[in-house]
Amino acid sequence: MNADVSQDPIYIPFTGPTLTSVPILNKGTAFSEQERHDFNLIGLIPHRFETIEEQAERAYLQYCSFDEPINKHIYLRTIQDTNETLFYYLLQQYLAEMMPIIYTPTVGEACERFSQIYRRARGLFIAYPERHHIDEILHNATKQHVKVIVVTDGSRILGLGDQGAGGMGIPIGKLSLYTACAGISPAYTLPIMLDVGTDNETLLNNPMYMGWKHPRISSEEYDDFIELFVRAMEKRWPGVLLQFEDFEQQKALPLLERYQDEVCCFNDDIQGTAAVSVGSLIAACKVKNEQLSQQTVVFAGAGSAGCGIAEQMVRQMCVEGLTEAQARARIFMVDRQGLLTTSMTGLYDFQKRLAQKLPTGTETPETISLQQVVELAKPTVLIGVSGQAGLFSENVVKTMHAYCHHPIIFPLSNPSKQVEALPQDLIEWTQGQALIATGSPFKPVQFNGQEYVISQCNNSYIFPGIGLAVVAAGITRVTNEMMMVASEVLAAHSPLLNSEEAALLPPLESITALSKEIAFYVAKSAQKAGLAIETSESVLRANIAEHFWQPRYRDYRRRSV
Numbered sequence: 325m326n327a328d329v330s331q332d333p334i335y336i337p338f339t340g341p342t343l344t345s346v347p348i349l350n351k352g353t354a355f356s357e358q359e360r361h362d363f364n365l366i367g368l369i370p371h372r373f374e375t376i377e378e379q380a381e382r383a384y385l386q387y388c389s390f391d392e393p394i395n396k397h398i399y400l401r402t403i404q405d406t407n408e409t410l411f412y413y414l415l416q417q418y419l420a421e422m423m424p425i426i427y428t429p430t431v432g433e434a435c436e437r438f439s440q441i442y443r444r445a446r447g448l449f450i451a452y453p454e455r456h457h458i459d460e461i462l463h464n465a466t467k468q469h470v471k472v473i474v475v476t477d478g479s480r481i482l483g484l485g486d487q488g489a490g491g492m493g494i495p496i497g498k499l500s501l502y503t504a505c506a507g508i509s510p511a512y513t514l515p516i517m518l519d520v521g522t523d524n525e526t527l528l529n530n531p532m533y534m535g536w537k538h539p540r541i542s543s544e545e546y547d548d549f550i551e552l553f554v555r556a557m558e559k560r561w562p563g564v565l566l567q568f569e570d571f572e573q574q575k576a577l578p579l580l581e582r583y584q585d586e587v588c589c590f591n592d593d594i595q596g597t598a599a600v601s602v603g604s605l606i607a608a609c610k611v612k613n614e615q616l617s618q619q620t621v622v623f624a625g626a627g628s629a630g631c632g633i634a635e636q637m638v639r640q641m642c643v644e645g646l647t648e649a650q651a652r653a654r655i656f657m658v659d660r661q662g663l664l665t666t667s668m669t670g671l672y673d674f675q676k677r678l679a680q681k682l683p684t685g686t687e688t689p690e691t692i693s694l695q696q697v698v699e700l701a702k703p704t705v706l707i708g709v710s711g712q713a714g715l716f717s718e719n720v721v722k723t724m725h726a727y728c729h730h731p732i733i734f735p736l737s738n739p740s741k742q743v744e745a746l747p748q749d750l751i752e753w754t755q756g757q758a759l760i761a762t763g764s765p766f767k768p769v770q771f772n773g774q775e776y777v778i779s780q781c782n783n784s785y786i787f788p789g790i791g792l793a794v795v796a797a798g799i800t801r802v803t804n805e806m807m808m809v810a811s812e813v814l815a816a817h818s819p820l821l822n823s824e825e826a827a828l829l830p831p832l833e834s835i836t837a838l839s840k841e842i843a844f845y846v847a848k849s850a851q852k853a854g855l856a857i858e859t860s861e862s863v864l865r866a867n868i869a870e871h872f873w874q875p876r877y878r879d880y881r882r883r884s885v
């Protein structure tokens with residue numbers, strides 16, 4: 325379904341209002357005169373025929389007439405729900421401008437206000453009380469050939485906590501990026517919300533809340549429900565790629581460990597975030613003529629994202645020649661209770677693996693704060709994945725800078741209002757010496773007559789390419805090795821490697837090309853590992869190109885039902 329082939333006609337079994345109500349097929353005023361006759365559309369749309377360019381011009385004017393990002397979001401989502409081709413055409417034209425509207429930060433507000441701004445259903449809501457109808461629910465999906473699912477239970481939406489059914493905004497936004505950044509046809513994508521209740525009192529007390537008004541179910545009920553879902557999904561769409569998204573800490577890793585060897589799945593917050601962060605760090609280190617294995621790293625936030633990134637760093641440091649113990653000794657995880665140490669009780673297993681063993685006989689206070697860790701460890705890299713706004717104080721950052729002339733500081737929490745430090749402050753506190761990347765988009769910073777571009781270190785650089793690899797090469801399992809490959813491809817494409825003035829990460833304008841490269845190398849590594857059927861490189865490239873959907877209208881021919 326690439327750009328050239330899109331001129332081939334397709335055969336459509338619907339006519340009249342049924343046809344115009346299917347977002348993936350609707351063309352609005354772009355239905356040709358012939359099609360209007362053949363499909364009983366005369367009179368259902370204004371007389372004049374328009375091209376997609378003309379439709380996009382009107383849509384963009386209307387988009388610009390909204391001042392508030394949330395209203396722009398609602399407007400774009402309405403287009404997505406009425407004419408998907410036009411929606412993706414607009415995104416293609418204005419990706420850098422519209423990505424913050426359909427994704428972080430605005431998608432965060434859309435989740436928080438989901439029940440207030442709701443217009444029309446998209447994807448599937450599988451509520452716990454309806455679990456016995458799961459096969460029927462999956463068969464109710466409007467899409468028949470689903471290849472990529474993003475699923476959430478809404479329990480940890482960005483840094484905004486439990487958003488219940490409102491969390492559906494995230495799978496919708498992520499899948500929009502699968503199409504916009506990696507050309508996965510929207511006909512193949514399906515967002516799913518597993519509504520297992522919510523512990524968010526504000527939602528439970530909101531008369532308008534649209535989800536199941538019930539506290540979250542018990543762990544046992546939850547595990548059985550997820551098992552039911554995964555098996556039903558595999559039966560309905562065998563081999564489908566399942567992306568776990570924004571599951572709370574105690575669920576995220578156990579779910580991944582339970583299913584990663586059984587179905588084609590990955591956890592974006594653990595693995596996708598790890599890949600983008602390690603890729604960004606490899607590039608940042610290269611610029612300093614150093615390696616990741618030479619860095620000392622402090623994390624604020626030892627949750628799914630933090631521990632996922634840290635484990636991928638350990639793998640990378642080992643590739644660079646360190647032993648695992650040496651690598652772990654370079655990484656300091658700070659959570660609410662301060663530095664994680666081996667003497668602490670109550671840590672999750674995935675945190676215990678990253679806890680620091682303090683020298684025997686060390687007199688330690690009960691809590692070793694972030695400030696103290698920075699003073700003691702003298703990090704060269706500081707990463708924020710805590711969801712806590714302002715955690716990187718001026719004191720913390722200046723202390724770090726006192727020991728490290730060019731600190732690398734990544735406040736990665738989303739959306740923007742949860743960021744650990746504003747880029748403007750980081751630049752000022754370090755006199756422009758810090759290399760910064762954030763999870764949500766921020767404008768360039770002006771300081772001392774110089775402009776500093778702030779790259780967006782977000783898993784959106786990774787997951788679309790992984791999806792394209794799976795769809796184009798028929799990959800059966802997603803592994804950490806594939807994520808390492810994605811990191812390397814990202815690092816190799818850092819504009820900063822070629823110019824000191826450039827950004828750390830590629831501009832959004834080149835993200836489709838980057839996704840294709842990630843897809844190619846990930847698929848090659850899958851083939852080598854026996855997780856995809858081997859092909860020549862040229863066949864693989866052709867398959868990737870062929871699966872890259874373009875938002876262009878195709879000619880319709882009538883098919884009798």
Ligand SMILES: NC(=O)C1=CN([C@@H]2O[C@H](COP(=O)(O)OP(=O)(O)OC[C@H]3O[C@@H](n4cnc5c(N)ncnc54)[C@H](O)[C@@H]3O)[C@@H](O)[C@H]2O)C=CC1
Nearest residue numbers: 482483573625627628629659660710711737738763782783
């Ligand atoms: N840029 C990106 O691509 C990504 C960013 N994130 C962001 O990272 C944040 C965390 O996500 P997850 O790790 O999945 O959540 P999580 O809930 O698993 O982990 C957050 C951790 O931060 C800790 N924390 C809270 N207050 C703290 C404090 N004052 N000091 C130190 N630690 C503190 C919590 O105890 C928890 O362990 C979110 O804001 C999310 O939006 C997550 C995935 C990708």
Ligand SMILES: CC(=O)C(=O)O
Nearest residue numbers: 482570593738782783
């Ligand atoms: C980007 C992302 O996946 C998150 O903030 O959860």
Ligand SMILES: [Mg+2]
Nearest residue numbers: 569570592593
């Ligand atoms: Mg996420």
